[in-house]
Amino acid sequence: MNICRNRKELWEDVGAIASAIINPWAVLGDFNVIRSNNEKIGGDPVWIEAMDDFxxxxxxAGxxxxxxxxxxxxxxxxxxxDARICCKLDRVLVNLAWMDVFRSSDAIFYPPGLSDHSPMVVAVVDKADFVKEAEADLFQIQRQLSxxxxxxNLVLMEKQAKxxxxxALATEEKFLKEKSRVKHIQLGDGNNSFFYKS
Structure with missing residues (x-):
């Protein structure tokens, strides 16, 4: 029961953080708990209390x-x-702001390799796509306005489209800055082509 109590405290802490976030946000990885009975095959009975807390x-947390x-x-x-146990322990949880911005994103779970967990990849739509969509909407409204x-109504729609x-441009800029920062961390400032291109 200590494990269940500690885990519940963790969920409460993360939930408090989540409630203060209004930007796109994702929590992903091995949660070490399932959400429903059909997410487990074999082994001991499902731990209902842990599942309910999760x-x-x-x-x-929305x-x-x-x-x-x-x-x-x-x-x-x-x-x-009969000794085999399989569960869905790994997942990607996102908030509604994430779904608004990255509508076409999805998670891909590959077959386990060296690890006993499935490798997970989050595929995010090309950021240029939603900028292009916003530009196209504005262009269409401005054409009608001309x-x-x-x-x-068209004046109001133009304002909203702008x-x-x-x-969309601000989100794209944030994404590109973060992508650049992550790439820099991965590659460092060593004697490599990324360093010179930067």
């Missing part, structure tokens, strides 16, 4: 499972026959 955390493909059960004990310059485009 689901309460997800609901309370998170949801990112759509996924690949392995349904992401961990196994590498046993065979034909009907006194139409108040705001959407600026938000």
């Amino acid at each position: 689901n309460s955390f997800i609901d309370g 998170l949801l499972d990112l759509k996924w493909k690949g392995e349904a059960l992401t961990w196994n004990n590498r046993q065979v026959g 034909e009907h310059p006194d139409e108040p 705001k959407k485009l600026w938000e």
